[in-house]
Amino acid sequence: MSKEFKKEIEKGISAICNEIGFKKKQYYFIKPIDKNITATLSFGMALHQQKGHIFVNVGVGVSHKDIEQLYTELTGIDKSIFKHTINEQIGNLMPNKIFKEWDFVENADNTCLFEDLLKSIQTYGFPYQEKMSHFDNLFVDTLNKKHHANIYKLLSILYYLKGEKTEGWKIVEDALGKEKERTKxxxxxxxxxxxxxxxxxxxxxxxxxxxxxxxxxxxxxxxxxxxxxxxxxxxxxxxxxxxxxxxxxxxxxxxxxxxxxxxxxx
Known part of the structure; x- marks a missing residue:
């Protein structure tokens, strides 16, 4: 991709994010929901070996400050790195539930694509972010994904914050069994x-x-x-x-x- 074309796409993404109140922070665009919860948008770009095309996808997420503070404490990761607590590719939130990306073409009018990207975030991303801003909804969603790789960290933390450390420890023990498989x-x-x-x-x-x-x-x-x-x-x-x-x-x-x-x- 040409540097100019990439900058054009990045500028357009920043414009639609600013329009809906999101500001850039590290790898994300963020918007406070309340003092403890932040909505996040993350954008990816791909070429798919098609010259003059940039395919843009977007992840919609939420960051819970108290959860991330405990996550940092337990993992020892760099505290300066902002991260989402949960994130979903926007295509999974749409009726067809398939990976969604927008095909931007160099030297073409991509206005309608930016408009559709913005509309999709508002239509499917905002309700998801509002839903995941509530702890109980976040817990249920994470519990339904408990067989996913590395989800044990988040799920055990959520159990702990629910006052159910014993249940959280069961998740850790289950992950420990899977960890042993990795050494075979x-x-x-x-x-x-x-x-x-x-x-x-x-x-x-x-x-x-x-x-x-x-x-x-x-x-x-x-x-x-x-x-x-x-x-x-x-x-x-x-x-x-x-x-x-x-x-x-x-x-x-x-x-x-x-x-x-x-x-x-x-």
Whole structure:
């Protein structure tokens, strides 16, 4: 993308954010809801190998100050970094619930795209932000996502703030079990790859296509490749995981566990 085109898009994004009361802060555009809660907008740009095009997507979120303060305390992350507590790609808030982006074209009038982007934020983003500004709604939404990677930190914190540290600790223990899985060696697949229906083309894979996929798949998992992968994984684990009373866990996770366990009962 040309620098001028990118600046044009960034300027347009800033303009619509300012129009609805959002100001730039680090990686976000933010707008206070009250003294403890802030609405956030985050924008991503992609090229998709199409010259003269910039595809813009937007994440809609909310930051709860008390939650983030406890998160910082438990994780030890840089306090100066502002972050959202929860964030959703705006397409997931729309009726079709699919990833949504806007295709901006260089040297073209993109006014209608900026207008549609603004309208989408107001129509789908604002109600979501208002809903997630309430603790109970945030808790239910997070609980429904408890199987997502790394959601255990937020969910256990929410349980603690609800006065249910015991339930929060159960979430930590569940995450601990998953953490142990990360240290296992890769296993060479002994069964032939069984591809599902070809979703991309809306039809079942033919026997010939299946054979091609199986051959390609098995080439990626030869004993030698698996051996190399295991060695790389061992080196990573040795550098980032340590033995503890909870088993072998990442340094980051151990910090969180120890600090969470030390929190006073409420």
């Amino acid at each position: 060696e890769y296993e060479f697949p002994t069964q032939p790859f069984n591809p599902m229906n070809n979703v991309s083309f809306g039809k079942e894979i033919t026997e010939k296509e299946k054979q091609i996929i199986e051959q390609k798949y098995m080439k990626l998992f030869t004993p030698e490749i698996m051996k190399q992968a295991n060695q790389s994984k061992k080196e990573y684990i040795n550098a980032n995981f340590i033995d503890s009373q909870y088993g072998r866990v990442s340094k980051e996770f151990l910090t969180f566990i120890e600090r969470y366990e030390a929190l006073p009962c409420n």
